[in-house]
Amino acid sequence: MKNGSINWLLAAGLCTAVLTGGCARRNEAKIGTPEEPLVVVLSPAHAPASSSGALIFLKKYLEAATGMSVNIEVALTPADAIKKFDANQADAGLVTLEEYLVAREEYGVRPALQALRGDGLDAYDGVILTKAAGGAKSVADLAGKKVGFTGPYSVSGFTLPSIYLKKAGVEVNADFSPSHEANLQKLVRGEVYAAATYARQAARQPGLKVLAVTGKVPNEPLIIRRSLRPEKSAALVSAFLKLADTKEGRGALGALADITGFGPADTDVYRPVHDLIRAEGKTVYDLVPDGWYIYRLNQPYYPD
Numbered sequence: 001m002k003n004g005s006i007n008w009l010l011a012a013g014l015c016t017a018v019l020t021g022g023c024a025r026r027n028e029a030k031i032g033t034p035e036e037p038l039v040v041v042l043s044p045a046h047a048p049a050s051s052s053g054a055l056i057f058l059k060k061y062l063e064a065a066t067g068m069s070v071n072i073e074v075a076l077t078p079a080d081a082i083k084k085f086d087a088n089q090a091d092a093g094l095v096t097l098e099e100y101l102v103a104r105e106e107y108g109v110r111p112a113l114q115a116l117r118g119d120g121l122d123a124y125d126g127v128i129l130t131k132a133a134g135g136a137k138s139v140a141d142l143a144g145k146k147v148g149f150t151g152p153y154s155v156s157g158f159t160l161p162s163i164y165l166k167k168a169g170v171e172v173n174a175d176f177s178p179s180h181e182a183n184l185q186k187l188v189r190g191e192v193y194a195a196a197t198y199a200r201q202a203a204r205q206p207g208l209k210v211l212a213v214t215g216k217v218p219n220e221p222l223i224i225r226r227s228l229r230p231e232k233s234a235a236l237v238s239a240f241l242k243l244a245d246t247k248e249g250r251g252a253l254g255a256l257a258d259i260t261g262f263g264p265a266d267t268d269v270y271r272p273v274h275d276l277i278r279a280e281g282k283t284v285y286d287l288v289p290d291g292w293y294i295y296r297l298n299q300p301y302y303p304d
Helices: 008-019 054-066 078-083 097-107 155-168 180-188 200-204 230-241 247-255 267-279 291-297
Strands: 038-042 070-074 092-094 110-116 123-131 146-150 173-177 194-198 208-218 221-224 261-264
Touching: 038 054, 038 230, 054 070, 054 230, 054 247, 078 097, 097 221, 097 267, 110 230, 110 267, 123 155, 123 180, 123 200, 146 155, 146 180, 155 194, 155 208, 155 267, 173 180, 180 194, 180 200, 194 200, 194 208, 200 208, 208 267, 221 230
Parallel strands: 038 070, 038 092, 146 173, 146 194
Antiparallel strands: 092 221, 110 221, 110 261, 123 194, 123 208
């Protein structure tokens, strides 16, 4: 949170819960029925364009494949995506790596699958880009220069490059953008000398080169709450694994942040990132806007 401001969306939800006697727990036996549909959350980073029809297709596909009633909900913010797992209000979710790490700490969600891109790639490189002509020739050239970052909540756009530059002993003038694309365009326009992002961005814009690889990042997970009944969890995982088997399914996946399929995953896939963050004196709550607000909100209420 900037300047300690409160996320009013979350605060409004909290007030509603307090006034109505708290969040109502769902009936586990009825999850997946018309009275209590199974809820799949998409983070803002995975929200498809309304014109793609991906949400409509995904709902119909999952219902047919699992034999359950399913609702697809798009979270308004990263914090909203995480908080939907409070009081079991969401059953599964396609979320960013950063959102998963916080949701795991707070609500015990588990990664069931991992997003794949391209020809089955399950990870990507964090990189620092510069212009091929007239750009930096070495990382040392970035000292004192304006360097673009995405975040400060992005692993590839801020966390990894910050660690990389710190270890290289290079201090830069940080310039933040709200998205990787905005960061890249600043580099193209010459507003920054270099930009931290992920490797696929280099291929999208001619005239750029990779100055440094800051680290490898596992693709984001499909998460499931641990208390969801095993047979329902298994049905959902099976459905997502087969989603890329048809042309329509591949089209829907492509609308969800260029995903081409899913592969198996567990907590060990994401452990290195978690350990790296801790080794640098940070916590997972530093990675998501309002992460610390969520942490404090979930602490016991003690009298003064």
